[in-house]
Amino acid sequence: MIELEGLTKRYGDKTAVDNLTFSVRPGIVTGFLGPNGAGKSTTMRMMLGLDNPTAGTVRIDGRQYARLKDPLTFIGALLDAKAMHGGRSAYNHLLCLAQSNGIPKSRVSEVLDTVGLTAVAKKKSKGFSLGMGQRLGIAGALLGDPQILMFDEPVNGLDPEGIHWIRNLMKSLAAAGRTVFVSSHLMSEMALTADHLVVIGQGRLLADTSMADFIRENSRSFVRLRSPQRERLLDVLHENGVTVVEAGNGTLEVDGGSPEQLGELAASHQLVLHELSPQQASLEEAFMQLTAGSVEYHAHSGGTAPQPPSQQPQQQGWGASWNRDKNQGKGA
Numbered sequence: 001m002i003e004l005e006g007l008t009k010r011y012g013d014k015t016a017v018d019n020l021t022f023s024v025r026p027g028i029v030t031g032f033l034g035p036n037g038a039g040k041s042t043t044m045r046m047m048l049g050l051d052n053p054t055a056g057t058v059r060i061d062g063r064q065y066a067r068l069k070d071p072l073t074f075i076g077a078l079l080d081a082k083a084m085h086g087g088r089s090a091y092n093h094l095l096c097l098a099q100s101n102g103i104p105k106s107r108v109s110e111v112l113d114t115v116g117l118t119a120v121a122k123k124k125s126k127g128f129s130l131g132m133g134q135r136l137g138i139a140g141a142l143l144g145d146p147q148i149l150m151f152d153e154p155v156n157g158l159d160p161e162g163i164h165w166i167r168n169l170m171k172s173l174a175a176a177g178r179t180v181f182v183s184s185h186l187m188s189e190m191a192l193t194a195d196h197l198v199v200i201g202q203g204r205l206l207a208d209t210s211m212a213d214f215i216r217e218n219s220r221s222f223v224r225l226r227s228p229q230r231e232r233l234l235d236v237l238h239e240n241g242v243t244v245v246e247a248g249n250g251t252l253e254v255d256g257g258s259p260e261q262l263g264e265l266a267a268s269h270q271l272v273l274h275e276l277s278p279q280q281a282s283l284e285e286a287f288m289q290l291t292a293g294s295v296e297y298h299a300h301s302g303g304t305a306p307q308p309p310s311q312q313p314q315q316q317g318w319g320a321s322w323n324r325d326k327n328q329g330k331g332a
């Protein structure tokens with residue numbers, strides 16, 4: 001377990017991390033998200049005792065990092081894959097880490113094998129590709145067989161096979177009961193990997209919630225309808241108090257209704273439907289929606305700042321009027 005309480009870091013008058021309080025639990029993969037400059041790396045560095053907080057505390061299994069004996073056996077981290085002595089071989093790099101952390105030498109070959117670098121173990125790491133460097137960094141994180149693992153942008157530079165591998169590695173580490181905390185800007189990858197999300201913006205906590213709740217709470221979900229009897233369907237929906245958005249290609253979009261309710265309503269009026277599909281926004285859309293106000297660094301093209309995905313106007317009355325009408329129909 002990692003526990004942050006009131007964690008704050010100021011650089012001069014810049015507050016990089018602002019009063020963060022959250023816990024990272026074992027048995028699941030927790031994703032750490034935030035726009036560029038949000039304070040993710042600074043937070044992770046403070047978790048590892050590499051930066052001193054201006055205020056607040058971080059506890060690793062109840063203790064400060066500095067108080068851990070042989071810390072690599074408690075928490076393993078990949079922060080900056082390039083942060084290694086390039087003149088050393090992969091094997092020697094890991095051996096040095098093992099020797100200074102009370103880790104048996106036999107672990108070096110084991111983790112090289114785990115990350116697929118056995119064949120290049122004696123090669124100097126300065127000749128490694130970005131992806132090989134990432135794998136060596138991950139080997140370092142796994143070396144002490146720690147219960148807590150922290151990865152900052154672990155899929156950077158990895159090819160599709162490597163991305164697939166690290167995703168499964170993180171999931172299997174969590175399934176074995178370990179605590180896995182990972183940052184990434186690749187939303188599609190995060191959506192496939194993380195069970196829980198911690199989201200920050202301008203150093204402040206914006207969300208600490210499950211993946212499913214995060215998407216549900218920060219995006220629009222609706223049901224898309226298509227019918228060859230579109231005008232009649234529109235009338236029926238309006239008559240039943242359902243607020244509809246007329247979308248392109250002749251489709252209709254209903255916020256807040258269930259496909260079951262809409263399908264039954266259409267059937268009761270003998271209307272043919274060619275489409276009845278629930279639509280859920282992606283993690284990327286939900287993330288952009290939540291963090292739109294905390295993005296510090298905008299790219300500009302033609303003077304237009306990027307916009308979050310459009311949110312349709314709040315629909316009103318669907319559930320209430322549906323239930324009221326249905327109940328009235330039953331004589332309730």
Ligand SMILES: Nc1ncnc2c1ncn2[C@@H]1O[C@H](COP(=O)(O)OP(=O)(O)OP(=O)(O)O)[C@@H](O)[C@H]1O
Pocket residue numbers: 011014015016034035036037038039040041042043
């Ligand atoms: N050593 C430092 N001195 C001064 N400011 C710093 C220092 N380290 C970080 N910052 C500032 O703190 C803020 C947070 O930076 P940090 O690198 O933690 O963000 P991040 O979320 O990891 O960003 P990214 O996604 O771009 O890697 C930024 O505004 C950054 O410029």
